[in-house]
Amino acid sequence: MESLFSKILVPMDGSDYSFKAAEHAINIARRYESEITLISIVASKVRYGASSGVFGAIPPSYLNKYENEAKKWFNRVLIMAEKDGLKIKKIKTNVITTPLSIVSTIIRYAQKDETDLIVIGTKGITGFKKMLVGSVASGVVTYAHCPVLVIR
Numbered sequence: 001m002e003s004l005f006s007k008i009l010v011p012m013d014g015s016d017y018s019f020k021a022a023e024h025a026i027n028i029a030r031r032y033e034s035e036i037t038l039i040s041i042v043a044s045k046v047r048y049g050a051s052s053g054v055f056g057a058i059p060p061s062y063l064n065k066y067e068n069e070a071k072k073w074f075n076r077v078l079i080m081a082e083k084d085g086l087k088i089k090k091i092k093t094n095v096i097t098t099p100l101s102i103v104s105t106i107i108r109y110a111q112k113d114e115t116d117l118i119v120i121g122t123k124g125i126t127g128f129k130k131m132l133v134g135s136v137a138s139g140v141v142t143y144a145h146c147p148v149l150v151i152r
Contacts, residue, residue, distance in 0.1 A: 003032040009115040011106050011136070012040045012073045017121025021151040022077040025119040026084050028149075034116075037092045038077055039109060040070040044099045058097060070095045103139030111145055118144055122152040 010025045012018045022038065029036050044058045074093040081091060098105045110118055123134040141148045 003034060003116075005029075005032045005034050005117040007113060007115045007117075008034045008036045009106070009110050009113065009118045010036060010038050010077075011102075011118070011120050011140075012038050012070065012077070013121075013124045014040075014069060014073050015121055015124050017123050017134075017151065018073070019076065019080075019121075021119045021121045021149075023080060024149065024151050025117075026077075026081050026086055028117065028119070029081075029090065030084060030086050035090045035092070036081070036086075037094070037113060037115070038074050039094045039096055039106070040066075040073065041102045041105050042066050042095065042097045043102055043105075044097060063097065067095050101139075102136050103143065106136070106140050107143050107145070115146055117146060118148045120148060120150055122150055 005028055008025045008029055010018070010022050012022065025036050028034060042058060042063060070093075078091060096105055096109065100108075106118070106120075109115075118140060120137050120140055121134075122137050124136055137150050141150060
């Protein structure tokens, strides 16, 4: 019989809330023998200028720096999972670069990967965009095809 939550997606941005979300995802994964996917998204915000140039593309140096930071976040979660007894082979990690919004990228990734549950922190590193739930978490709850657990 297939698990209730066989695939869990955890968007990571390095915030305390994203690590709390990962901790909850690990607990759920242990209970349901789930696979966890950690993703971190870099939005490029590409704009096209009047002189037909492309502005806002991610410089390779910034992307390298971001990917290195994301690897640290992913490794921290992997260590948390090891300490919790979760099998490491069940965790996948990805840094995604996109010109789309972070919300739509999370939603698309979850649909493509056939995610059963998204576990996300209430607020990210950008601070207070909304009083109770951050704009990314709110958007994911609104548009996700699957259940979303919001962790505070």
